[in-house]
Amino acid sequence: xxxxxxxxxxxxxxxxxxxxxxxxxxxxxxxxxxxxxxxxxxxxxxxxxxxxxxxxxxxxxxxxxxxxxxxxxxxxxxxxxxxxxxxxxxxxxxxxxxxxxxxxxxxxxxxxxxxxxxx
Numbered sequence: 001x002x003x004x005x006x007x008x009x010x011x012x013x014x015x016x017x018x019x020x021x022x023x024x025x026x027x028x029x030x031x032x033x034x035x036x037x038x039x040x041x042x043x044x045x046x047x048x049x050x051x052x053x054x055x056x057x058x059x060x061x062x063x064x065x066x067x068x069x070x071x072x073x074x075x076x077x078x079x080x081x082x083x084x085x086x087x088x089x090x091x092x093x094x095x096x097x098x099x100x101x102x103x104x105x106x107x108x109x110x111x112x113x114x115x116x117x118x119x
Contacts, residue, residue: 044092044118049085059085060110061093061117070095070112078118085119092118 017027047063047070057074070093077083085091094115098105107113 044094047091047093049087049089049091052085052087054084058108061085061091061114063093066093066095066112068112069110070114071107071110072114072117076114076117078116085117089119 014026016024018024045063045065047061047066050060050062050069052059059072060069061072062069072085072093074083077085094117095112096115097111098107098113099111105111
C-alpha cells in the first residue's frame with residue numbers, strides 16, 4: 001500500500017482565443033515571473049468587527065492596516081466550540097495581503113484575509 005497522498009494541482013490557468021470564424025482554441029499561458037508570496041504581517045493589529053454574518057460564518061474586521069476591511073472566516077477565530085464575533089467587538093488580527101500574493105487577488109471583494117483573530 002502506498003503512503004503517497006494525492007495532491008491537488010491547485011489553481012490551473014487556461015487561456016483561450018476566439019478566432020474570427022467563432023472557433024475557440026487553447027493558447028499557452030505565459031509563465032509567471034517569480035514565485036508569488038503572501039505578505040503576512042506577523043504582527044497582531046487591533047481592529048473592530050464591522051460585519052458579522054453568524055449564519056454563514058464570516059465577517060469583516062476593520063483596522064488602520066487593512067483599508068477596506070479584512071475578510072474573516074469563523075474557522076480563523078481563535079477559541080473552542082462555536083466561534084462567533086459581535087459587531088463593534090475589538091479583536092487582535094493577523095492577516096495576509098491577497099493583492100500582494102496574486103495580481104488582483106481578493107476574498108469576496110476584500111484585499112485582506114484573516115489568518116487568525118483573537119477576541
